[in-house]
Amino acid sequence: MNPRVDRILFLGLDGGTQTVLQPMFDRGVMPNLRGLWERSSHGSLVSTLPMVTPVAWTSFLTGCEPGLHGIHEFFHLDSERRCFQANTAKNIRVDTLWNILGAHGRSVVSINLPMTYPAPAVDGLIISGNDAPGHRAAISSCLSFAAKLAAAEPGFTTRNLWKTRPATPEELDTTCRKTEAQFKSLARAAIMADSEVNWTALMVQFQNLDGLLHRAWPELNVDGGPAPSPAGTRSVERTLRTLDEACARLIDLADQRGAAIVALSDHGFGPCKSVINVNGLLQAGGYQRRLSYGTRFRYRFHRLSDRWRRYQLGRQGTENPPVSRTIAGEVGCDWKRTVAFAPFGQLSACVYLNQDQVHTTARADSLRAEIAEYLQGARHPETGERLFVEAFDMAQKYGCNPAEQGNPDILAGSVDGIQAQAKWDPRSSALSGVDRSLPGTHYRQGIIAIQAPGMTSGPVLTGRLADVAPTALTFLGIDVPGFMQGRPLRPGPAGEGMNTAAFSPTRPKSLRFDPFPGEPPTPIFSRPELRERWVAVPKDPGTSS
Numbered sequence: 001m002n003p004r005v006d007r008i009l010f011l012g013l014d015g016g017t018q019t020v021l022q023p024m025f026d027r028g029v030m031p032n033l034r035g036l037w038e039r040s041s042h043g044s045l046v047s048t049l050p051m052v053t054p055v056a057w058t059s060f061l062t063g064c065e066p067g068l069h070g071i072h073e074f075f076h077l078d079s080e081r082r083c084f085q086a087n088t089a090k091n092i093r094v095d096t097l098w099n100i101l102g103a104h105g106r107s108v109v110s111i112n113l114p115m116t117y118p119a120p121a122v123d124g125l126i127i128s129g130n131d132a133p134g135h136r137a138a139i140s141s142c143l144s145f146a147a148k149l150a151a152a153e154p155g156f157t158t159r160n161l162w163k164t165r166p167a168t169p170e171e172l173d174t175t176c177r178k179t180e181a182q183f184k185s186l187a188r189a190a191i192m193a194d195s196e197v198n199w200t201a202l203m204v205q206f207q208n209l210d211g212l213l214h215r216a217w218p219e220l221n222v223d224g225g226p227a228p229s230p231a232g233t234r235s236v237e238r239t240l241r242t243l244d245e246a247c248a249r250l251i252d253l254a255d256q257r258g259a260a261i262v263a264l265s266d267h268g269f270g271p272c273k274s275v276i277n278v279n280g281l282l283q284a285g286g287y288q289r290r291l292s293y294g295t296r297f298r299y300r301f302h303r304l305s306d307r308w309r310r311y312q313l314g315r316q317g318t319e320n321p322p323v324s325r326t327i328a329g330e331v332g333c334d335w336k337r338t339v340a341f342a343p344f345g346q347l348s349a350c351v352y353l354n355q356d357q358v359h360t361t362a363r364a365d366s367l368r369a370e371i372a373e374y375l376q377g378a379r380h381p382e383t384g385e386r387l388f389v390e391a392f393d394m395a396q397k398y399g400c401n402p403a404e405q406g407n408p409d410i411l412a413g414s415v416d417g418i419q420a421q422a423k424w425d426p427r428s429s430a431l432s433g434v435d436r437s438l439p440g441t442h443y444r445q446g447i448i449a450i451q452a453p454g455m456t457s458g459p460v461l462t463g464r465l466a467d468v469a470p471t472a473l474t475f476l477g478i479d480v481p482g483f484m485q486g487r488p489l490r491p492g493p494a495g496e497g498m499n500t501a502a503f504s505p506t507r508p509k510s511l512r513f514d515p516f517p518g519e520p521p522t523p524i525f526s527r528p529e530l531r532e533r534w535v536a537v538p539k540d541p542g543t544s545s
């Protein structure tokens with residue numbers, strides 16, 4: 001393979017979508033990224049199932065779909081200890097792009113990318129993403145650089161700044177300013193790293209763009225929704241302008257070093273029309289029983305003792321608590337009458353069988369098939385929309401034993417605009433609702449722009465996240481490892497935005513953009529009495545994303 005470039009700059013625009021970029025280009029808010037887009041091969045990048053940060057960025061890093069890389073959600077289950085824990089880089093089952101470059105004697109700078117804790121042992125500098133258990137953990141592989149960075153950038157943080165939706169325009173403005181400071185310091189950190197490392201790949205991931213899109217979607221004023229406050233729109237536009245300026249500094253750096261540029265997002269974004277109660281769905285299907293009065297005490301006890309334990313660990317400064325959350329403290333159901341439960345999951349139904357109540361392999365097999373079919377057919381009672389893009393038995397689809405890795409037995413990915421989630425107010429039996437703190441959510445179509453020799457400019461790319469690593473390796477003249485499922489992206493005919501080379505034969509059908517064209521809406525439940533359980537708005541869905 002002929003190397004076309006010696007270096008690649010990756011700009012991680014978390015949650016970046018053309019729905020936001022195009023209006024911002026048109027309004028003159030993001031002139032530098034607009035320029036990059038105009039010079040580049042650009043188009044859409046399809047996310048993973050489920051389309052959440054750790055799953056998607058791991059597909060970027062490995063060139064594989066989740067069935068192979070093994071990350072299916074933020075967490076995995078430890079069924080022996082009846083608890084679940086965060087997935088980290090240790091749970092990725094294949095080599096990552098950074099490891100592969102390291103094995104070829106190349107150096108890597110990676111700043112704030114999820115699923116890079118613990119940091120891969122490669123030459124260069126890795127500041128892990130905010131999924132690392134604390135700031136000290138995130139910088140643990142580059143302490144001397146981190147000390148210099150702290151001196152130059154005292155406020156440097158990779159913290160999630162958008163935990164809830166700001167209540168007032170003033171509060172929104174404050175969070176926007178913190179985000180701007182973070183975007184600037186991320187770019188400065190990369191420029192400092194450049195003076196120390198002769199890098200082959202340099203990546204800066206702007207994670208808090210995702211938070212802004214989740215919490216301040218209406219203020220972006222991009223989808224013809226209800227009129228937002230003009231002050232709020234000014235704040236978010238200023239933050240996007242700052243992001244554009246931070247990217248401009250990095251684009252300049254790439255130009256000075258003769259590097260190719262790959263700007264991408266891990267998923268798209270759009271308005272969140274509805275949230276869905278996954279455990280409620282399982283209850284409505286008869287797979288889970290709600291708690292009767294007496295057993296609620298036990299559930300509350302587990303919840304409180306979980307909280308107390310986390311508080312104690314925090315006080316001791318334990319950065320990586322061995323037990324994150326117990327199942328009993330997250331799912332309040334009657335375990336003796338429950339065969340399926342979802343302990344965690346955002347934008348998906350991550351369903352586990354309750355092994356204590358499923359006694360035979362045959363029963364487990366039939367339950368997995370039945371629940372997958374049930375979720376596949378589930379529809380929203382008000383709109384008739386399907387809730388899940390695809391629901392499947394993990395063992396069957398991926399030919400693996402999900403229990404070995406603590407992964408769910410059944411997985412179903414949300415359709416665009418409808419966020420299924422395990423977390424729900426235990427007092428509420430509503431199956432759907434609107435989360436006022438979450439006006440925006442992930443959509444399947446992300447973005448990509450590539451500026452590199454041989455890549456013609458225009459809207460000519462269509463690919464999936466797993467295609468990016470093989471594309472990068474091809475640019476660098478490094479053989480693409482056989483395990484990678486993605487294919488190098490090549491520009492398709494201008495205007496058509498189609499790159500057939502990017503589609504591997506195993507590409508799941510579910511990744512089509514419009515998965516259910518022309519299908520008439522049907523009610524979610526065949527039994528009308530179950531529909532009565534639907535309540536439009538629960539008091540407090542208690543979501544976070």
Ligand SMILES: [Zn+2]
Pocket residue numbers: 014015052053210266267
């Ligand atoms: Zn993300």
